[in-house]
Amino acid sequence: MPPAKLAASAAVLGGVLWIAHAVLGGGDDPLSSTLFLVGLAALVVAAGIFGTSLVKSNAVAMRVTVGVASGLLMLSLVEAFRPPGTAWYNGFWGILALVVGGTSLLRSRGRAADGRPAQGAHAG
Secondary structure, eight states: OOHHHHHHHHHHHHHHHHHHHHHTTSOSSHHHHHHHHHHHHHHHHHHHHHHHHTOOSOOHHHHHHHHHHHHHHHHHHHHHTOOTTOSHHHHHHHHHHHHHHHHHHHHGGGBOTTSSBSSSTTOO
């Protein structure tokens, strides 16, 4: 599976889990906490995989560094502005991740495995 598709799938999974967490009220019960943590892990992984795709060289250390930095940047953006005691906050980020990941998955449907369009003027 190409990294872009894997990142988009992880973003959709994390988004759906965070929306479910918000719908349940965002409490501290085991189910809600599990939804939050697994969704958080999926979103950090999605951001990390996306970050590795930004590096065009084959330097593994550079890809790992940018991937970790991208995951941590996503985590810091979400947590830096968290208002106290609101269940809707995770739902907002979940909707955003679902829209971005879903859009990326839908856009990649018409492309070949190497990322080029499957048909049209620029195909082949």
